[in-house]
Amino acid sequence: MDIWVSILLTIATAATPLLIAAIGELVAERAGVLNLGVEGMMIMGAVGGFGAGYLTGSPWIGVLAAIVIGVLFSLLFAFMTLTLATNQVATGLSLTILGLGLSGMLGTSFVGLPGQRLPNLDIPGLTSLPVVGRLLFGQDPIFYLSIALVIAVTWFLFRSRTGLTMRAIGDSHTSAHALGISVIGYRYLAVMFGGACAGLAGAHLSLVYTPQWVENMSAGRGWIALALVVFASWRPWRVLAGAYIFGAIWIGQLHVQAIDLSSFASSSWFIYQPIALIKSLPSQFLSSLPYLATIVVLVLISRNKRLTMMNTPASLAQPFVPER
Amino acid sequence: MKKTFVGLMAAAAALALTAPVQAQEKFKACWIYVGSIGDFGFSFQHDQGRLEVEKEFGDKVETAYLENVSEGPDAARSFERMARDGCKIIFGTSFGFMDAELEVAKKFPDVKFEHATGFKTSENMGVYNIRFYEGRYVSGQIAAKQSKAGVAGYIVSFPIPEVVMGINAFMLGAQSVNPDFKLKIVWINSWFDPGKEADAAKALFDQGADIIVQHTDSTAPLQIAQERGLHGFGQAADMVKFAPQAQLTAVVNNWGPYYVSRVKAAMDGTWKAENLWEGFKDNIIYMAPYTNVPDEVAKEAEATVEKIKGGWNPYTGPITKQDGSEWLKEGEVADDQTLLGMNFYIKGIDDKLPQ
Numbered sequence A: 001m002d003i004w005v006s007i008l009l010t011i012a013t014a015a016t017p018l019l020i021a022a023i024g025e026l027v028a029e030r031a032g033v034l035n036l037g038v039e040g041m042m043i044m045g046a047v048g049g050f051g052a053g054y055l056t057g058s059p060w061i062g063v064l065a066a067i068v069i070g071v072l073f074s075l076l077f078a079f080m081t082l083t084l085a086t087n088q089v090a091t092g093l094s095l096t097i098l099g100l101g102l103s104g105m106l107g108t109s110f111v112g113l114p115g116q117r118l119p120n121l122d123i124p125g126l127t128s129l130p131v132v133g134r135l136l137f138g139q140d141p142i143f144y145l146s147i148a149l150v151i152a153v154t155w156f157l158f159r160s161r162t163g164l165t166m167r168a169i170g171d172s173h174t175s176a177h178a179l180g181i182s183v184i185g186y187r188y189l190a191v192m193f194g195g196a197c198a199g200l201a202g203a204h205l206s207l208v209y210t211p212q213w214v215e216n217m218s219a220g221r222g223w224i225a226l227a228l229v230v231f232a233s234w235r236p237w238r239v240l241a242g243a244y245i246f247g248a249i250w251i252g253q254l255h256v257q258a259i260d261l262s263s264f265a266s267s268s269w270f271i272y273q274p275i276a277l278i279k280s281l282p283s284q285f286l287s288s289l290p291y292l293a294t295i296v297v298l299v300l301i302s303r304n305k306r307l308t309m310m311n312t313p314a315s316l317a318q319p320f321v322p323e324r
Numbered sequence B: 001m002k003k004t005f006v007g008l009m010a011a012a013a014a015l016a017l018t019a020p021v022q023a024q025e026k027f028k029a030c031w032i033y034v035g036s037i038g039d040f041g042f043s044f045q046h047d048q049g050r051l052e053v054e055k056e057f058g059d060k061v062e063t064a065y066l067e068n069v070s071e072g073p074d075a076a077r078s079f080e081r082m083a084r085d086g087c088k089i090i091f092g093t094s095f096g097f098m099d100a101e102l103e104v105a106k107k108f109p110d111v112k113f114e115h116a117t118g119f120k121t122s123e124n125m126g127v128y129n130i131r132f133y134e135g136r137y138v139s140g141q142i143a144a145k146q147s148k149a150g151v152a153g154y155i156v157s158f159p160i161p162e163v164v165m166g167i168n169a170f171m172l173g174a175q176s177v178n179p180d181f182k183l184k185i186v187w188i189n190s191w192f193d194p195g196k197e198a199d200a201a202k203a204l205f206d207q208g209a210d211i212i213v214q215h216t217d218s219t220a221p222l223q224i225a226q227e228r229g230l231h232g233f234g235q236a237a238d239m240v241k242f243a244p245q246a247q248l249t250a251v252v253n254n255w256g257p258y259y260v261s262r263v264k265a266a267m268d269g270t271w272k273a274e275n276l277w278e279g280f281k282d283n284i285i286y287m288a289p290y291t292n293v294p295d296e297v298a299k300e301a302e303a304t305v306e307k308i309k310g311g312w313n314p315y316t317g318p319i320t321k322q323d324g325s326e327w328l329k330e331g332e333v334a335d336d337q338t339l340l341g342m343n344f345y346i347k348g349i350d351d352k353l354p355q
Helices: A002-030 A038-056 A059-083 A088-106 A132-137 A141-159 A161-171 A173-178 A183-209 A221-231 A236-258 A269-280 A283-303 A305-311 B002-018 B042-060 B075-084 B095-107 B132-146 B161-177 B194-206 B220-228 B256-268 B295-309 B336-340
Strands: B027-032 B061-066 B089-092 B112-116 B125-130 B151-156 B182-187 B211-215 B231-236 B247-253 B275-278 B285-287 B326-328
Touching (some): A002 A038, A002 A132, A002 A221, A002 A236, A038 A221, A059 A088, A059 A183, A141 A161, A141 A236, A161 A173, A161 A183, A183 A221, A183 B194, A221 A236, A236 A269, A236 A283, A236 B182, A236 B194, A283 A305, A283 B182, B027 B042, B027 B256, B042 B061, B042 B256, B061 B075, B075 B089, B075 B095, B089 B095, B089 B256, B132 B161, B132 B211, B132 B285, B151 B161, B161 B211, B161 B336, B182 B194, B194 B220
Parallel strands (some): B027 B061, B089 B112, B151 B211, B211 B231
């Protein structure tokens, strides 16, 4: 039983940064802004979080710093795309490239330093409960924050007036503008929220997942988060499911590689055969499974054109200039 | 962006050189790295070697480097620029630079080229490499002595000969202590991804391994070992400060003395293109201080290092391949060609080698 708990904990850790970054991007995209700079904002959050945590000795200050840096970095994107109406795809890409380079430069002096780790939650009596104790009451604080974010964003987008307005802007910025809604203002807020989330995801990487700073430590997680938003057809709970499916496939394939097949010799055919089959597959294929799964789901989703159109924010990635 | 910055610096330095106030011309040595010097791994260790050269020669030598240069034909641009910028000796530090470097070496016969881990040489291009497997053999011995479960977990990147050679050497070392030693191998198909490496370490520990070895570059697996109160080995650099209670030792890549000797040879005019594959004997690798092990284990490990320095090769028969066929007879020593092209496991490894 212990091993299953341990696997679930590992999956949660792997899924959390993806989930947080994706939920932030989801809000931005719901408001009609495609920010491909998630990877760049995430890595800036990681270096900022590590640096602030290291210099002040408090990982909590690190988390705050990561969020602030994520927001500041996203403001750069917002200013370019919203105020100057530049192309969102190109600007987002350059934000990623800038973030990767800049974080490397800022982080030079942090390389090789042991960092701070955000402590896991520990509630006396509850955390030590068998099985569910560690899962429900013993994880890192950012994990709980990620779940709270999903609930809050769901409520915000579908139950609050501001959220409905934001979605309306994402679907038709010209109509929203005609109604006197500040399209640019709302979009600034949405992009900043995306930046805050990406920064927080970065903090999770450098303060929880692997408490250290090294260049490129986000290793493409920002791109996976972007894919998850489409995968989830812009719905918060599906982002949660997607992040955990992705995490489960990823962690599962590592376990299958390490598993000793002979210890399953006495198990039933239905357990032994699938494990034996997966174990016989090349590891390169197993490594690419999470990505293949994403593509398969994208294909399945896009089969139904009407459904896709209904879910996709109609003004996504279109620059908005009020005078036009 | 950083590349451009370094380029500007190099250009500025070149201008400074031609200025009349500069009385004595400095000898310029240059490095090209595949990764960033902030990776705390492979490229980081090469850059430590560069810094040693600066320290050794002081004002007589000027150094420059380019980082994050992609492997493949495009690398030629970087080598060419270095050569035009007045570099007298250029070290290309990754396998994939091989053909590009060779091509540029032909164009600049007066510049000396050195290529790490490759196999192509010319009049003015030499190759150098480390016998990493010697260190892995020692690690294997320590692992078998320290593991209570008799199982080690091995996190690996790509199935290239270098990596396979390391796995086999580790297993040979372990089997010399405990013939029934087990190795769990997880391929993550990446040289560097702290998150994935941490996940792989967790999976291996969950599956019963109590010692972790890695052929990937980050400190993440050791940090997991530290969290779990288990043990592991540092990779390429001494990583003990990341895992003070977990690191047993590390196989440290020590390029510095080699770079100093080659730059010196180039300055003296005694430089010749060579094909060097060095190990413990030449001090191009060494074992980091043995920590968290009993004294006698440390002593035995040191004895093995001495034995290897004395000329003994861990790949000395009898060694059987995984499929049970004989590879090396009693007393027979593997030749370098076979080692450099190694694509099979030895007996006792329970894993299918990805082809």
